[in-house]
């Protein structure tokens with residue numbers, strides 16, 4: 001009987017030592033804490049400073065997706081070179097307008113890209129024809145047309161397609177909107193999606209509470225309606241628009257709407273320097289560095305456990321990417 005008693009004692013000790021089974025981490029309900037440094041990021045999102053346009057480099061577990069390329073081949077080339085990027089696995093077009101696709105032509109020239117994602121939205125422009133020609137020239141590339149309900153796999157996560165379900169013919173309304181979820185961290189990339197797109201998403205419950213949103217259409221008042229912003233309640237909003245944008249982006253009332261909802265407003269181009277904004281995350285916590293609208297460095301969300309900002313000019317993520325690129 002002694003061995004059984006010993007076994008019971010060992011079992012009893014193990015139960016006390018280990019405690020009750022660990023609860024699964026609470027998803028979505030608790031906002032992730034914000035820290036100035038993420039030691040080992042699984043996720044890095046670089047909202048590149050490309051002037052009046054969008055170019056967002058998403059890296060998860062070493063896999064890279066370039067969401068849009070901005071309005072200039074040269075500018076995208078310079079940005080990727082300065083970050084030490086030596087490969088891109090996939091590219092994605094949210095909107096086939098020049099301010100999103102011209103840089104993608106350069107990315108396809110620079111790298112052997114495996115997958116090209118877009119919606120069914122097209123553009124009669126010469127630039128779009130040039131993009132399609134560049135895709136056709138890419139050996140072995142897979143071309144994937146996305147609609148709501150599908151997803152883009154990247155590393156160990158996926159980007160869910162929230163919009164569009166169908167194509168209306170208005171390229172902004174038809175813009176792809178994506179939700180990236182990495183465990184506790186949720187990021188929305190809205191392309192040029194409009195309030196019409198937002199209403200379509202809201203009607204079917206596809207607007208989650210998010211940590212970070214790349215505002216639709218460069219912060220135009222045709223996007224970021226009040227119901228949408230209220231549903232998101234993001235900690236950070238990123239406005240990808242030129243310094244002194246000829247369209248006045250981001251529009252003041254849109255910035256004010258996000259600020260009123262408790263967000264910090266980050267600009268990708270508020271000074272003559274490279275104002276690329278960077279999110280790094282281990283998928284439990286996250287850090288955002290960059291320039292606020294107006295040019296000051298962004299600060300962590302009040303209540304975050306470690307309150308100090310990372311300067312925009314030297315985000316730690318850049319070093320990580322350069323080393324791994």
Ligand SMILES: [Zn+2]
Pocket residue numbers: 053054095097099100192217218
């Ligand atoms: Zn645009």
